[in-house]
Amino acid sequence: MRAATAVGATAILILMAEVWACAAGAEDSIKPGMWEYWIVGSKIPEPPPGTPLPPSMRRGPEGMINSWCISETPAPHARTSVPVDEKGSCDFDTTTDANAATFSWSMNCAWSSGSKSKTEGVVHFHDDTLDGTTTIRHSFPNLPTQEYSFPIKGRYLGPCDPK
Numbered sequence: 744m745r746a747a748t749a750v751g752a753t754a755i756l757i758l759m760a761e762v763w764a765c766a767a768g769a770e771d772s773i774k775p776g777m778w779e780y781w782i783v784g785s786k787i788p789e790p791p792p793g794t795p796l797p798p799s800m801r802r803g804p805e806g807m808i809n810s811w812c813i814s815e816t817p818a819p820h821a822r823t824s825v826p827v828d829e830k831g832s833c834d835f836d837t838t839t840d841a842n843a844a845t846f847s848w849s850m851n852c853a854w855s856s857g858s859k860s861k862t863e864g865v866v867h868f869h870d871d872t873l874d875g876t877t878t879i880r881h882s883f884p885n886l887p888t889q890e891y892s893f894p895i896k897g898r899y900l901g902p903c904d905p906k
Contacts, residue, residue: 780897
């Protein structure tokens, strides 16, 4: 259940990143196009056998690898709520600061079992690379809260595929 909760929360974060859009600018700006990023760490839980990953996500030697297309349309702040499955949902809050070339987020998820998860993170863009951190806190009924922090690394891949 814990791995499924972590993978579900991570998958929702990826879906949120896919709808994220921001503005272009000079060096240390958020460059529009296809980006790949990975959450680095050996403690990233494996999904349960048979659990499909979203199309934008895969596991690799760098950790959990994700990709998304960033458009040129500014979206300085966004809030949304998404059902995870029939037993839970997640609330997202994202902020883009194009002047500081920074994207930050928080995500709060809750399940009918009483389990909760909070994820916070920030990435900084530097021309063709990005770096940042994310912290995930999971709480389960009758168990101590677990907290994990991971570095995030990323790179620009090129223009987005036209659709």
